[in-house]
Amino acid sequence: MSRYTDLFARLSEAGEGAFVPFIMLGDPDPDTSFEIISTAIESGADALELGVPFSDPVADGPTIAESHLRALDAGATVDSALALIARIRRAYPDIPMGMLIYGNVPFTRGIDHFYEEFAAAGADSVLLPDVPVREGRPFAEAARRAGVDPIFIAPAQASEATLEGVAAASSGYIYAISRDGVTGTERASSTTGLSEVVDNIKRFGGAPILLGFGISSPRHVADAISAGAAGAITGSAITKIIASHCVGGHPDSSTIDDLEALKVELREFISSMKSATRG
Incomplete structure (x- = not known):
């Protein structure tokens, strides 16, 4: 069983949903990033979605775009991200880890080599937010050869052909977005219509559905679970x-003024978000 399969089976048996924090690798520096990620896991995160810093993050709103830049300003590279992934995997061998990486990276490093090196570091899945499913076949095939789950985005207003393709091509989970646009809480968040989003995707089967974009409060998490998302x-x-x-x-x-205070606030937030998955 993959780590995702094991996770979703365990949570289903317990009557819980999954809470998955997204955190940028290397933000604001590698050691602090590791402390932040460790705090998230130990505060109840069921899995991780980890960003690899990139200079032109077109799917991200201002908040996450700034995290890319903080990490890059501190010297982050793809190689340093791989080293940090391996460090997390050694410390937490069972946590599912998904990567969010822009498509220039596999193009630059070579698609097969890219997936092989992320698999070797300990990644379970890779989502390329700027590669739509209609262009994703070579990436999905290379991912599976390396033992990595390819993840594709199911847009909120997608056509049936797109949703069918996402369901067929994704393994591990399907990333469904709660609304169109870029990431972030800069826009007003709403969970109205989530059931319709989830039901539209479920018609085509496929992996468990995780909802993202604009999920910023325990109520949003509870609404996502109530809508049928995993x-x-x-x-x-x-x-x-x-x-x-x-x-x-x-x-x-790129400097944190009080790491312990940050960890306290992060611990409280993640604990509250995880609690909301229990109904």
């Missing part, structure tokens, strides 16, 4: 907590 992914709300603890409160700073 869990929820939260990114910008967590990234805002990290940014608020940068020196001087400046999100472009």
